Amino acid sequence: MSSFIKQSLFSLLDKTKGRNKLSCFNNQEKKKKLYLVLDLDHTLVHYIPVSKLSDKEKYLIEEADSRVDLWKFGKRNPEHLIKLRPFLHEFLKEANKLFTMYVYTMGSYGYAQYVLSFIDPDKRYFGHRVITREKSPPHKKTLDLISADQRRVVIVDDHSSVWPQHKPNLLKIANYTYFRYEMMNY
Numbered sequence: 001m002s003s004f005i006k007q008s009l010f011s012l013l014d015k016t017k018g019r020n021k022l023s024c025f026n027n028q029e030k031k032k033k034l035y036l037v038l039d040l041d042h043t044l045v046h047y048i049p050v051s052k053l054s055d056k057e058k059y060l061i062e063e064a065d066s067r068v069d070l071w072k073f074g075k076r077n078p079e080h081l082i083k084l085r086p087f088l089h090e091f092l093k094e095a096n097k098l099f100t101m102y103v104y105t106m107g108s109y110g111y112a113q114y115v116l117s118f119i120d121p122d123k124r125y126f127g128h129r130v131i132t133r134e135k136s137p138p139h140k141k142t143l144d145l146i147s148a149d150q151r152r153v154v155i156v157d158d159h160s161s162v163w164p165q166h167k168p169n170l171l172k173i174a175n176y177t178y179f180r181y182e183m184m185n186y
């Protein structure tokens, strides 16, 4: 296992350690899986409209057809490119052993389904546990939409401001940026 994956999982476990020690959990509850809520943009992936690529990045449009970590989507203009965060598949595989995982994005349902068709085509990791902006309150995210005891939930997101009520659950991750152009993302 790469040191990156180890470090990420240790951080996650560290975040949940205090929760498992809570005296309010009995032994049976302690054996249950914990829950991991993952953001998409700038956390698991970075996406960009092709029209925003710099001249030096345009070669990536051709590369997208042959790389496993870079895809092109959208039949009409504007097309987009999506780049996976390095070691994403390894991370999901290991985290899936410890957590029941959700995706929670302020992107649209269609966008989330498209990204997940690449990173989780068999719905092995997330199943139908996907929350998008159509269901979420405007401009913020809430664990009220997750069917789990909130004391057992860890959130990984590059934006802390969208989780005003759940800071103790949040592990803020460094923003993953691959393309040069800056877009507003949550």
Ligand SMILES: [Mg+2]
Pocket (backbone or CB within 6 Å): 039, 040, 041, 042, 043, 157, 158, 159, 185, 186
């Ligand atoms: Mg984000």
